[in-house]
Amino acid sequence: MYFFKNEFIPAHDVHISPNDRGYYFGDGIYEVFRVYHGELYxxxxxxxxxxRTALEVKLTLPYSREQFVNILRELISRxxxxxxxxxLQITRGEASRAHPFPQTAEPVTLAYCNEVPRPLATIQHGIRAVTQPDIRWLRCDLKTLNLLPNVLAKQAALDRGVQxxxxxxxxxxxxxxxxxLMIVSQGELLTHPANNLILHGITRLVVxxxxxxxxxxxxxxxxTTDALxxxxxxxxxxxxxxxxxVVEIDGRPIAGGTPGPIARQLQAEFERTFTK
Known part of the structure; x- marks a missing residue:
């Protein structure tokens, strides 16, 4: 069951217009909510x-915060x-293809659920990674639909046999x-400041x-990458x-190639935030 254009409908009844600005401009925003025990985390x-993202891209949200939350909870229930x-995705709406904001388009809301198991194996054993130049735009703090650079980066990792x-x-x-990303150096936790160059992650905030x-x-x-x-x-x-x-970067082991004690400690405490 999906939520689309103000109604709950089966997935096969969702029809995206080719004139939706999210389709041809990526002109929209989104959020991914984690659900534990049937509740939004x-x-x-x-x-x-x-x-905040809607405000920054000048997109008028079609529902209040309370209405959005009620929609998502109903979707979880259904x-x-x-x-x-x-x-949850909101685009600027349907309009003929022209760069300026349309005067009459109404935002289009789409929301759906996915059953996603917790990544217990990777939490326990860790993942491998490689470094690569960041070619994205300068407003990475905004959670918009413009994700092609992220997609290319993720595929580059998979092509090189890492995660x-x-x-x-x-x-x-x-x-x-x-x-x-976070690192531990001499007992201190370091992470890039939450400015325009990174997404202000919710899990990051909790950690x-x-x-x-x-x-x-x-x-x-x-x-720096050297510090990393x-x-x-x-x-x-x-x-x-x-x-x-992350137990390996660019072929070099981190923490002896095994998950470190602070990561394990933080994960154990993180689990307590949603475990009943």
Missing amino acids: ECDAHMDRLE NSLTEGTVY EVILHREGIVTECSASN LRIARSLSIPVREEAF LQADEAFITGTTMEITP
């Missing part, structure tokens, strides 16, 4: 980010979703193709909150990946 933080994700790409701008590490509660020193500060390769630990954070250790 960190819902307020996701809605804050959705509203799909009997216990564990997975909910995808993720770590992006950098002239040697300064930013984030990954579909997740944020920083947990680290501070555990008195783990935290520094939101950019670091010399790190005591590295891990990614994301809605679907939770806290996943």
